[in-house]
């Protein structure tokens with residue numbers, strides 16, 4: 001069929017749906033085109049099922065820790081089938097919520113098919129549909145990046161798209177990648193009784209950049225997880241017992257181990273390689289992604305002029321997180337309606353959280369952004385150690401550290417990195433304070449109740465304040 005639309009949105013994920021709503025509110029009748037199942041990556045195979053697995057792992061962990069508090073829950077049994085069933089039941093509720101929302105939209109809002117560019121204003125789908133669009137939004141997200149060596153695991157290779165479908169928990173799991181997904185899922189599986197080894201080429205654990213925090217993360221995670229960081233994997237093969245991995249460990253010693261499954265958590269790759277971007281007349285960056293303005297979501301033409309094509313969510317390669325996909329989608333949908341005029345909207349303060357235990361947070365500017373740059377002498381660091389922090393000890397969660405970074409002249413808080421208890425909450429407090437450009441002094445005038453984890457934040461703020469202009 002032939003379609004004509006003011007706005008063709010490629011991808012009905014978080015960014016695409018948010019753009020659809022914003023564009024409709026602004027008076028457009030957008031056409032949303034999706035080549036996979038509805039429900040979004042976040043709800044189907046991302047944020048939500050991973051946090052459901054972590055919730056079960058946290059429950060098991062608390063029971064395992066209880067005897068140290070004098071509480072003896074008896075033999076702890078993890079029913080892997082029940083864990084996975086509950087995960088999928090709750091996950092399906094979230095997915096259904098999204099699907100119902102799309103189903104409530106007017107007919108002809110959604111087209112199924114895989115989209116490619118024919119020319120800057122013309123798209124076609126693999127089902128033979130042709131779309132002429134005044135403006136276009138790229139909201140195509142990403143898919144797992146799988147290094148070719150990992151394919152040797154054959155039918156025992158899992159990514160985030162298969163792991164939540166396992167009928168029960170595996171006995172053993174080799175996790176490749178020590179980034180956010182590898183750490184979150186690897187630790188959760190280990191706490192649920194799965195024998196986990198985590199392989200990574202470097203010694204970097206998760207996104208924290210502050211050397212003191214990286215060291216703390218390494219010391220903490222290697223207490224319980226078999227970390228094969230800096231290992232060199234020689235061969236991976238599908239064997240009758242599962243997946244056999246031969247590798248040189250960090251000391252150069254040859255090892256061979258067999259696992260039930262291999263989980264690839266080795267980063268994400270853009271889906272834009274499948275849309276014939278060459279036909280879109282867009283300027284691309286070194287990664288092959290369209291050059292775009294994060295304040296308008298607008299792409300740039302080959303000749304440097306502003307394009308009628310917008311980009312949002314993970315496809316933009318800017319901040320691949322759910323709340324950012326939502327914001328970018330909204331911005332893109334609204335600007336597509338205003339096009340050729342566009343509005344600039346300031347971005348929120350960056351906030352990254354990792355739902356491990358201890359959790360990780362980066363609020364505002366990271367260590368590298370502030371301290372690996374010229375002018376780093378303008379930055380003071382304040383620190384707190386949670387190993388002896390009162391409330392953290394009370395709750396037996398006394399691990400990790402917090403670093404806050406402030407401007408040495410104005411005292412304004414610029415960034416923070418944390419590994420520690422409740423980093424998801426302290427990270428928000430820090431991000432909100434940074435967004436309001438509060439100074440250390442103003443922050444120290446706020447109430448700090450006793451005994452709370454926030455007192456750890458106060459320690460870090462005080463230590464930075466004491467170093468200002470010394």
Ligand SMILES: Cc1cc2nc3c(=O)[nH]c(=O)nc-3n(C[C@H](O)[C@H](O)[C@H](O)COP(=O)(O)OP(=O)(O)OC[C@H]3O[C@@H](n4cnc5c(N)ncnc54)[C@H](O)[C@@H]3O)c2cc1C
Nearest residue numbers: 011013014015035036041046047115141313314320321322
């Ligand atoms: C395991 C995991 C856990 C995560 N946990 C968190 C978390 O806790 N917190 C957080 O903030 N973020 C988390 N994320 C990241 C978050 O899920 C993403 O940032 C977010 O889903 C991106 O949304 P999006 O709209 O850009 O992409 P998506 O939701 O992936 O949507 C893109 C859509 O485009 C479709 N598409 C692609 N190409 C085409 C084409 N050619 N034609 C038609 N349709 C196409 C795809 O099928 C897909 O439906 C997690 C991600 C993963 C993988």
Ligand SMILES: NC(=O)c1ccc[n+]([C@@H]2O[C@H](COP(=O)([O-])OP(=O)(O)OC[C@H]3O[C@@H](n4cnc5c(N)ncnc54)[C@H](O)[C@@H]3O)[C@@H](O)[C@H]2O)c1
Nearest residue numbers: 147177178179180181182200201265266267320353354355
């Ligand atoms: N809590 C959250 O907000 C959350 C949770 C999960 C995912 N996410 C999002 O999903 C994105 C992707 O997560 P991810 O963990 O896949 O990516 P990542 O970039 O965080 O980590 C990828 C890891 O894979 C390693 N790696 C790459 N190639 C490898 C190879 N051949 N062998 C071994 N290791 C290899 C990298 O060194 C790195 O440690 C995140 O950046 C984030 O935006 C967010």
